[in-house]
Every structure is written in structure tokens, then in C-alpha cells.
Amino acid sequence: MSEKGNSLWSDAWRRLKKNRLAMICLGVVAFYTALAIYGEVVYRYYQAKDQTAFYQKTDLDQAYQSPSSKHWMGTDALGRDVTQRLIQGTRIAYKVGIITALIAIPIGVFFGCLAGYFGGRVDSFVVWLYSTVASMPGLLFILAIAMVVGKGLLGIYLGIGLTTWVGLCRLIRGEVIKHKEQAYVMAAKALGLSWPRILFRHILPNVFHVIIVTFTLRFPAAVSTEVFMSFLGIGVVSEPSWGVMINSARMRLWQGVWWEMTFVTLAIFGLVLAFNLLGDALRDALDPRLRTEGN
Amino acid sequence: MLRYIGKRILQMIPTVFGVILITFVLFNIVGGSPAQQVLGPHAQADTLESFDEQRGFNKPLFIGTRTTTRAYADSDFERSAGDWQQQNGAVWTNGTLILAAGGEYALPVKFALRTDCDYELEMEGRSAGFPMFGENQLKLSKDWKKISLRFQELEKIVPGNAPVEIRSIKLRRIMSNPFDSQFMFYLNRLAHLDFGVSHSTNQRVSKLLLDGIGPSLMLTVPVFFVGLITAVMLSLFCAFWRDTWVDRFFVVFSVALMSVNYLVWIVGGQYLLGFKLGWFPVWGFEDPRYLILPVLIGVFSGLGAELRFYRTIMLDEAHRDYVRTAQAKGVSRLGVLFKHVLKNAMIPIITNTVIAIPFLYTGSLLLESFFGIPGLGYLGINAINSSDVDVVRAIVLVGSIIFVIANLLTDICYALVDPRVKLK
Numbered sequence: 043m044s045e046k047g048n049s050l051w052s053d054a055w056r057r058l059k060k061n062r063l064a065m066i067c068l069g070v071v072a073f074y075t076a077l078a079i080y081g082e083v084v085y086r087y088y089q090a091k092d093q094t095a096f097y098q099k100t101d102l103d104q105a106y107q108s109p110s111s112k113h114w115m116g117t118d119a120l121g122r123d124v125t126q127r128l129i130q131g132t133r134i135a136y137k138v139g140i141i142t143a144l145i146a147i148p149i150g151v152f153f154g155c156l157a158g159y160f161g162g163r164v165d166s167f168v169v170w171l172y173s174t175v176a177s178m179p180g181l182l183f184i185l186a187i188a189m190v191v192g193k194g195l196l197g198i199y200l201g202i203g204l205t206t207w208v209g210l211c212r213l214i215r216g217e218v219i220k221h222k223e224q225a226y227v228m229a230a231k232a233l234g235l236s237w238p239r240i241l242f243r244h245i246l247p248n249v250f251h252v253i254i255v256t257f258t259l260r261f262p263a264a265v266s267t268e269v270f271m272s273f274l275g276i277g278v279v280s281e282p283s284w285g286v287m288i289n290s291a292r293m294r295l296w297q298g299v300w301w302e303m304t305f306v307t308l309a310i311f312g313l314v315l316a317f318n319l320l321g322d323a324l325r326d327a328l329d330p331r332l333r334t335e336g337n
Numbered sequence: 338m339l340r341y342i343g344k345r346i347l348q349m350i351p352t353v354f355g356v357i358l359i360t361f362v363l364f365n366i367v368g369g370s371p372a373q374q375v376l377g378p379h380a381q382a383d384t385l386e387s388f389d390e391q392r393g394f395n396k397p398l399f400i401g402t403r404t405t406t407r408a409y410a411d412s413d414f415e416r417s418a419g420d421w422q423q424q425n426g427a428v429w430t431n432g433t434l435i436l437a438a439g440g441e442y443a444l445p446v447k448f449a450l451r452t453d454c455d456y457e458l459e460m461e462g463r464s465a466g467f468p469m470f471g472e473n474q475l476k477l478s479k480d481w482k483k484i485s486l487r488f489q490e491l492e493k494i495v496p497g498n499a500p501v502e503i504r505s506i507k508l509r510r511i512m513s514n515p516f517d518s519q520f521m522f523y524l525n526r527l528a529h530l531d532f533g534v535s536h537s538t539n540q541r542v543s544k545l546l547l548d549g550i551g552p553s554l555m556l557t558v559p560v561f562f563v564g565l566i567t568a569v570m571l572s573l574f575c576a577f578w579r580d581t582w583v584d585r586f587f588v589v590f591s592v593a594l595m596s597v598n599y600l601v602w603i604v605g606g607q608y609l610l611g612f613k614l615g616w617f618p619v620w621g622f623e624d625p626r627y628l629i630l631p632v633l634i635g636v637f638s639g640l641g642a643e644l645r646f647y648r649t650i651m652l653d654e655a656h657r658d659y660v661r662t663a664q665a666k667g668v669s670r671l672g673v674l675f676k677h678v679l680k681n682a683m684i685p686i687i688t689n690t691v692i693a694i695p696f697l698y699t700g701s702l703l704l705e706s707f708f709g710i711p712g713l714g715y716l717g718i719n720a721i722n723s724s725d726v727d728v729v730r731a732i733v734l735v736g737s738i739i740f741v742i743a744n745l746l747t748d749i750c751y752a753l754v755d756p757r758v759k760l761k
Contacts, residue, residue: 177738177741185729270598288600318595
């Protein structure tokens with residue numbers, strides 16, 4: 043990247059560093075990420091050894107233990123350690139957040155770039171496509187896709203991924219339309235560069251911050267949707283997803299087993315809050331024009 | 338103005354078409370026929386076929402003259418003899434089915450073929466003799482060859498004096514009208530406002546929708562208005578105290594509210610207020626008292642996002658020139674806020690409001706299923722759990738069309754308020 047590009051990112055980083063709340067959130071996100079990676083390693087390890095992982099092993103003698111030094115967050119109805127299951131939940135949440143982004147971002151960027159750059163018929167087609175998808179009733183549409191594809195993680199990935207590219211597509215399209223008229227694009231055109239090169243090598247880096255901010259703000263939304271779907275029994279079934287945990291903890295709550303519910307709730311709350319605040323801070327740092335007063 | 342409205346209505350058509358297309362692709366192409374899932378793994382082929390016939394699943398997708406039939410599954414003799422195992426004289430070896438000379442072989446169909454249309458037999462095979470299919474000759478030769486034969490009545494294959502070797506057989510039903518497709522069937526039913534029949538309750542989907550919309554609205558309309566008024570009031574409050582700790586508190590508060598998972602609101606509210614404190618009934622739908630708790634939860638769960646949104650709008654307005662002018666004239670801060678800022682902020686507020694209307698219709702999926710309110714959300718969740726395709730499709734479709742119409746209304750309202758919009 044050119045010197046100017048570097049300075050944009052370092053500039054943003056400097057601004058972000060000044061924001062104490064954002065740095066705390068970044069720390070929280072890093073912590074969750076570490077947990078998710080640890081969870082994935084554990085999961086892979088037991089998969090490779092073809093054994094039941096320790097977080098799945100039932101021990102009915104240990105059922106409903108309240109938090110202690112042995113089980114920090116207590117145990118659930120089948121005597122499984124809530125802490126370990128929460129970590130596995132983090133792993134699934136991260137998987138969902140990242141894979142849905144990997145589906146939605148390329149679609150949104152691709153269509154947004156083409157529509158913004160070419161205008162005319164291409165633009166009309168893309169606008170038609172995204173306004174159609176945007177008209178579908180959000181959650182129900184996601185659930186319907188998951189129902190058709192089949193229960194499990196694939197349904198969640200496709201359901202969320204195929205419906206959430208619209209916002210990004212709109213933003214990118216708007217940005218590309220703005221950039222298309224600028225001098226550097228004119229210069230690139232005058233040099234006779236091909237359109238993919240202009241679009242993806244010159245314009246795209248300049249609108250990249252939009253993608254980063256959108257990703258940070260979409261991540262918690264995807265996680266919440268996954269929790270919701272797993273809770274309803276349409277998403278993750280046999281793995282300890284947060285939604286599955288809430289579902290099993292909800293009945294026990296009435297009998298005074300508060301820990302599973304509380305800790306899952308706190309875990310989701312922490313992750314979503316950290317990502318939301320970080321996303322806001324990133325937007326302010328990367329694109330000062332979008333900054334709203336008073337923050 | 339009329340021209341503008343006309344133009345917008347014309348622009349609406351492609352979107353509505355797109356919505357219909359998406360639901361079709363999702364449920365008919367990706368989903369395929371739900372017959373097996375609905376009728377169970379042991380259902381007879383003719384039961385499945387009549388299920389498909391009723392729902393149009395036994396037609397070509399968009400356009401075409403050939404369609405599969407459940408009477409005879411495509412057999413490729415690569416691995417096994419398939420349905421031909423029970424046939425006397427038919428021997429399967431090494432990826433070919435051999436029909437010995439001198440015999441008569443009936444195609445092992447699962448049920449009698451229809452008499453009102455033609456069928457086509459596609460076959461890859463070879464024979465040294467002159468095999469017949471009833472009156473017709475099967476034009477096989479010594480070399481492997483693909484042939485197709487159109488017929489009206491199922492006949493027996495008579496190999497004659499030399500055996501017939503077959504690699505694959507397919508049976509296709511011939512559609513006399515190539516446009517008689519699943520898509521046309523779907524469009525045609527939609528044109529008659531026929532959304533099909535729910536297979537789990539055996540009721541018409543349109544009736545289910547009509548029954549469900551009342552309870553849904555009873556829940557969502559209060560949530561909507563209480564939420565709107567609370568959020569607007571709080572956002573004005575923020576605008577009044579902007580750049581102080583009060584405002585900053587509300588910013589953090591709204592993000593925190595947004596971050597609490599919806600499930601947690603419901604489970605926690607139901608447990609604390611309904612069960613522990615006993616202030617509200619926990620489950621059911623008998624009198625208005627049953628609605629208080631879900632409405633409260635609904636308002637709280639949406640408050641964070643709304644407050645954040647309206648606060649941004651109010652602050653945007655509060656920095657405009659006319660505000661400074663008003664202040665310079667000596668209008669009090671409260672006066673500026675209510676008379677000037679709020680009035681000007683009404684346009685984005687109304688837009689946001691109209692856009693939210695379609696969501697009133699689906700109700701709140703979770704609130705309804707948790708509190709046992711028999712609305713569309715409850716219906717939708719149940720339908721998804723029991724793979725009731727017709728119901729899910731109808732709810733999705735009607736929801737989308739309401740959204741498109743609400744969008745149109747917003748634009749028209751805009752044009753009425755702000756004449757510049759028409760020029761764009």
C-alpha cells in the first residue's frame with residue numbers, strides 16, 4: 043500500500059488509542075478470540091482422537107453443582123462443566139460470526155462495486171436484487187432458509203450470510219459512486235487501466251474501512267441470531283452453543299439453578315457489547331465524516 | 338404528483354416479482370417437494386404423487402415438456418438392478434441389465450400410469466434382434482445406443498429372439514403445455530390469493546393468516562407506540578442535556594440495552610416479573626392483562642436501538658442554523674426543542690415508523706411463542722418446526738409484500754412533504 047494508505051491506518055489507530063473505552067473493548071474482544079481459539083483447539087483435539095470431549099461427558103453425580111473452585115461456573119443438568127461449555131459456545135459464536143461474514147462480505151462488496159462503478163443497467167439490476175432481499179421479513183426469512191437447507195450449522199451460515207449482505211452492498215455502492223468521480227480514478231482511467239484493476243486495486247482500498255466497520259457491527263448481530271436459532275432448535279443441535287445452553291438452562295432457572303443462565307447471559311452480553319462499542323469507535327476513528335456529535 | 342405515484346407503483350412491480358421469485362426458488366427448487374418429509378418414509382409412491390399433484394410439485398420448474406414421475410425412479414444399472422430385481426428372467430451383471438430372449442418384461446412401475454397424458458421411455462441399450470414394446474419397435478442395434486420412445490399405454494418389453502442389454506432406463510411424463518410449470522402453478526395460485534393448505538393442521542393457509550394477524554397486532558401495536566414515544570422522549574432528553582454526563586449515560590445505556598440478548602429479556606422477564614414476583618400471568622392469551630408483560634419486554638428489547646437512532650437525528654437537527662436563529666431570537670431551550678427540533682425531526686421519525694410497520698405483521702416470533710399468543714409469529718415458528726412449507730412461504734411472502742407497500746407509502750409521504758423528492 044502507498045504511503046498515504048499507511049498513514050490513513052496509522053492515523054485511525056492513533057485516534058482509536060485515545061479512546062479508552064474502545065481499547066477496553068478491544069481487550070475484551072481479544073480475550074474472547076483467545077477463548078474461541080482455545081475452544082477450537084480442544085474441539086479439534088478430541089475430534090482427531092475420536093473421543094467424547096470432556097465438555098460433553100455426562101456425570102450425573104455432579105449435576106447441578108453450584109459454582110465452586112472446581113467448577114467455576116457450576117455444572118449443568120448432566121453434570122458438565124458450564125465454564126468449558128461456555129468456551130465451546132464462544133467457539134461456535136465466532137465460527138458463525140466469521141463464516142457468515144465470509145459469505146456476506148464478498149457478495150455485498152462485489153455487487154456494490156459493480157453497481158456503483160458501472161451504473162446504468164448493472165446498477166438497476168443490483169438495486170433490484172438488494173431491494174428484493176431487503177423486503178423479505180428478516181428473521182423469518184433466515185429461519186425459512188435454515189429450514190429448507192436443513193438443521194445444523196450450514197443452515198445458520200447460509201441463512202444469515204445470504205440475507206445480511208444488503209446493508210454493506212448499499213454502503214459500498216454509495217461510496218464507489220462518490221469515488222468514481224474523483225481525480226485519482228480519472229487518472230487511472232486516463233492511463234488506460236482495466237476496470238477490474240481500477241475497481242479492485244484503486245477504489246476498493248479506499249472504501250475498505252466501510253467493510254471493517256460493517257464486519258465489526260454485523261458480528262454481534264450474527265451471533266445473536268445464531269443464539270436465537272439454536273435456542274429454537276433450528277440451529278446447532280448437539281454442540282454446546284449458547285442458544286442450546288440458554289434453552290436447557292431456562293427450565294432449571296425456575297427451580298433455582300441460576301448459574302448456567304446467568305453466566306451464558308453475561309458471556310453473550312460481554313461479547314455483543316464489546317463488539318458494538320468497538321464498531322462505533324472504529325467508525326469514528328476510520329471515517330471522521332461519519333462521526334456524530336457528543337460521543 | 339399522480340405521475341410520481343404511478344412511477345413508484347411501476348417500480349414496485351419488479352420488486353414484488355423478485356419476492357415471488359425468491360420464495361419460489363427457495364421453497365420449490367432448493368427445498369424440493371416436502372412430500373417424503375410430510376408423509377413419512379413409509380408412504381406409498383402414489384400417495385406421494387397425489388401430494389405433489391395437489392401442490393404442483395410434479396411439474397417442470399419453469400418451462401419444459403418432460404417431467405419425472407414417481408411411478409418409476411430413474412435406473413442407472415451401474416451399481417444394482419434396482420426395481421428390476423424381482424423380475425423373472427432379468428439378470429443384472431456388471432452394470433448391465435440383461436433381458437433374456439423369449440420372455441416378456443413389464444416395467445416395474447410403482448403405480449398405474451395416468452391415462453390422460455403421454456409418457457416417454459428413454460433407454461440406453463443394445464440388442465442383436467428386433468425387440469418390441471407392444472406394437473412399437475425398440476430401435477436398438479448391436480452397438481450401445483440411446484433411444485427414446487413415446488407411448489400412451491404401458492406395454493411389455495418383448496426382446497424377441499435375442500437378449501436385450503440395458504444400461505439405463507428413464508421414464509418421463511410428457512406435458513402437453515410446456516408452460517404448465519411449477520412456477521406458473523405458483524403464480525396462478527397467488528393470483529387467486531390461494532396460499533395452499535397447511536399439512537400439519539389441514540386448514541387453509543389464508544385462514545390461518547387471518548386468524549393470526551389479530552393477536553399479532555394486539556401485541557405489536559402497543560409495543561410499537563409505547564416504544565416509539567419512549568424513545569423519542571428520551572432522545573429529546575438527550576438532546577436537551579447534550580454533552581453532559583446525562584447524555585453520555587444514555588449513550589452507554591442504549592448500547593448496553595442493545596447488547597442484552599432478546600432471549601434474555603424474555604426468559605428473565607418471564608421468570609422475575611411473572612414467576613418470582615407474580616405481577617403478571619406467565620403464559621396464555623385470555624384477557625388484556627396477559628399482554629402487559631410481553632409488551633413491556635418488547636418495548637425494552639427494542640429501546641436501545643431506537644433511542645440511539647433518534648438521538649442521532651435529534652442531535653443532527655440541534656446543530657442546524659435555524660436552531661441558532663431561534664436561540665438568538667430568545668426562544669427558550671425547551672421551546673426550541675419541542676417547537677423546532679422535534680417538528681423537523683418528524684420526517685426521519687415518520688420514515689422509520691412506516692418502515693417498521695411490516696414488522697408489526699409478523700409480530701414478534703419469540704414473544705408470541707413464549708407467552709402463548711396465537712399470532713403469526715407463533716404460527717411461523719410452529720410451521721418451521723414442522724416443515725410446513727406452505728405456511729412459512731405464505732408468511733414470508735405476505736410480509737415482504739407488506740414491506741414493499743409500506744416503502745411505497747413512505748416515498749409518497751415524502752413527496753407530499755418535500756416536493757424536491759419528485760425531481761430525483
